[in-house]
Amino acid sequence: MECRLNIKDKIHWIGVNDRETTLFENYWPLEKGVAYNSYIINDDKVAILDTVKFNKTTEYLEKIKEIIGDKPVDYLIVNHMEPDHSGSMLALLSTYPEMKIVGNKKTFPFIEGFYGITKNFYEVGDGDSLELGHHKLTFHLTPMVHWPETMMTYDETSKVLFSMDAFGGFGSLDGGIFDDEINYEFYEDETRRYYSNIVAKYSPMVQRALKKVGSLDIQIVAPTHGPVWRTNPGEIISLYDKWSRFEAEEGVVIIYGSMYGNTAKMADYLARIIAEQGIKNVKVFDASKTHTSYILSDVWKYKSVVIGSCAYNTKVFSSVATVLEKFRNSGLKDRYVSVFGNKSWSGGGVSGIDAFVEEIGWEKIGQSIEATYSPKEAEFKALQELGKEIAARLKTDYPE
Numbered sequence: 001m002e003c004r005l006n007i008k009d010k011i012h013w014i015g016v017n018d019r020e021t022t023l024f025e026n027y028w029p030l031e032k033g034v035a036y037n038s039y040i041i042n043d044d045k046v047a048i049l050d051t052v053k054f055n056k057t058t059e060y061l062e063k064i065k066e067i068i069g070d071k072p073v074d075y076l077i078v079n080h081m082e083p084d085h086s087g088s089m090l091a092l093l094s095t096y097p098e099m100k101i102v103g104n105k106k107t108f109p110f111i112e113g114f115y116g117i118t119k120n121f122y123e124v125g126d127g128d129s130l131e132l133g134h135h136k137l138t139f140h141l142t143p144m145v146h147w148p149e150t151m152m153t154y155d156e157t158s159k160v161l162f163s164m165d166a167f168g169g170f171g172s173l174d175g176g177i178f179d180d181e182i183n184y185e186f187y188e189d190e191t192r193r194y195y196s197n198i199v200a201k202y203s204p205m206v207q208r209a210l211k212k213v214g215s216l217d218i219q220i221v222a223p224t225h226g227p228v229w230r231t232n233p234g235e236i237i238s239l240y241d242k243w244s245r246f247e248a249e250e251g252v253v254i255i256y257g258s259m260y261g262n263t264a265k266m267a268d269y270l271a272r273i274i275a276e277q278g279i280k281n282v283k284v285f286d287a288s289k290t291h292t293s294y295i296l297s298d299v300w301k302y303k304s305v306v307i308g309s310c311a312y313n314t315k316v317f318s319s320v321a322t323v324l325e326k327f328r329n330s331g332l333k334d335r336y337v338s339v340f341g342n343k344s345w346s347g348g349g350v351s352g353i354d355a356f357v358e359e360i361g362w363e364k365i366g367q368s369i370e371a372t373y374s375p376k377e378a379e380f381k382a383l384q385e386l387g388k389e390i391a392a393r394l395k396t397d398y399p400e
């Protein structure tokens, strides 16, 4: 992509696309790639905001050179130290040895620990400013969104918020880089998937950060992944606000684990009942087929969750157990939950999910339904009642 891509005034996007890495953090699928966004302000002083992952360093350094020619880079502003953004730092410092590395006091131990760099540090505190000539940057410390050292940088001149991973999403930038140039629905989904997978555990800190930058006049949100939000920055800010308050939409996510189809049959039956009641957003996931990444993203979106499992060596089936562990770790609150499953002797699946429900504190709808060998008349009747109860609750919560 054109490396001179201008954001505003003297600010350029110098990010890169990564379509080779298959798993983000070696866990979350990147079916549509990811972009590592970096920005350069080519003012009297040259400042770069965050770098890119190490696998893209050569391309990245070329982009910088094309913009600034023989000028040196004066500052590298480190909003976030995760290696997908700091991975080219050492190469950048080797190319520009006089460059000052700007961070807060929590940033520098990461720099030394990861890269052995101990010099050129320029420490800033909350509210400090840095003049580049025309542009004036201020620093806003936003710890634990989602690492200890995280901060955001605001350009007072151009009203751009460099927000690091906050407001970022999966998906490479395929030509379109601004919110008015892209398929919005795709990037909204991928941004929610990124939020629920990567940032969500720290939702209370996200709320704190939103309050902190809420008084700024933000005309452009420039995150380190996903689109740059220039036409409607308020949209992504309000989505983040909604997600970090655990606000949900009308809909049901049914997740099941099944070896021989009996639990799957119950899931499909329940889905049909709920749809018959007029609930349009009903998603059914086989936990053994769909990566937890996508399930978590939809559970972040919809209010009602139904979890089903066969009994497996006295426990919840392994693929469902993985999903439950991710739910637990994500800190998600305020969901409805219902439970079903199958056994052939003393069980373990349904009782395991029940223990999870007890622990996570979501509101339970209906009684747990457990079939033995295979679901029969009694279980189908119970599923009918459950489906109606879930739908009725949603209709009350989300009146048309």
Ligand SMILES: Cc1cc2nc3c(=O)[nH]c(=O)nc-3n(C[C@H](O)[C@H](O)[C@H](O)COP(=O)(O)O)c2cc1C
Pocket: 257, 258, 259, 260, 261, 262, 263, 264, 309, 310, 311, 312, 313, 314, 315, 342, 343, 344, 345, 346, 347, 348, 372, 373, 374
């Ligand atoms: C490897 C294996 C382990 C099982 N462990 C248990 C168990 O611990 N307790 C139990 O009641 N049933 C156990 N079962 C039986 C299944 O849970 C039962 O047949 C159930 O109906 C399967 O549901 P499904 O068709 O959705 O896979 C086990 C079955 C298999 C194949």
